[in-house]
Amino acid sequence: MTDIMALCSRLPLQDFAAGEALLTEGDPGGVLFILKEGSVVVTKNGAEVAQVTEPGAVFGEMSVLLELPISATVTAVSPVKAHYCTDPFDFFAGNPDFSLHTARLLASRLHNATTYLADLKLQFEDRSDHFGIMDQILGAMVEQQPKARPRQRRSDDPRL
Template sequence: MKETPAMEWIVRASAAHPEVRFAEGEILIREGEATPSLHVLLDGTVSIYRGAVRVNRTSVPGALFGEMSSLLSIPSSASVVAEGPVRALRIVDGGAFLASDPEIALHAARLLAQRLYDATTYLADLKVQFQDEASHLGMVDRILGSLLNQQVEGAAAPDETRHDPRL
């Protein structure tokens, strides 16, 4: 993910939130833990892990972490670990922050859309690689096909119990 004016903007938009610092090896977000907070990277490099597998690495100011669990009210799906000194802004109520301004929501949506595009491109490539495989690897094609077409009931339904301050 390269730095864009939108990334600089999200840093400015979240500047009122407290700055936190992490040393090399410290965990910003731990996979499986339920937390409503999210982080906005100011500087440093972080790696994102699912289990023991590193799935991403970034040093782009304005990168968001914790937005998926904030939006879906689920435990964190990955761990975010500092690769060296890291400064970030911690937003305690990530869901409220993301809902507070249409531009903030659009920024998060663009980041998530890019991640989804990257993931589905990779999955589609894997699907093609294993589609004709006669061994147990042939199941990769069917599993990935199922994942690429999976829809979660009610995922886009608004939370009608929360008041929208913009109305």
């Protein structure tokens, strides 16, 4: 996986106290945050959709790329250090590795959402009760951050 922290090392850092918002839903956006340390919670319409602690997690990119208002509030739940970038298009243009990382992030979210929907269609051909929470699930899914995959399962495990 791309060493996202190394790519962001020249960006300035900002400290946030617990309870302080990095981004607020509905605000104009246009700024990128990259989590360096600490834990944040992502909320949408007041409901928690994700807790994120992984260094390198990117926030604000949808708003930047689509020139839309911030889609979810990101709040520090512990003291947080985050790199920030107030000129993200220049940063994307000058850092192709970071751009590629962001593209992969967005592609993996899209892949997750579409595979979820494809499977849903299979499992619920005859019923509709799960659809009541589909919007909540999609809301949480678009806030996921990618993780490294584990190795293959052990071949010498007699339980498998």
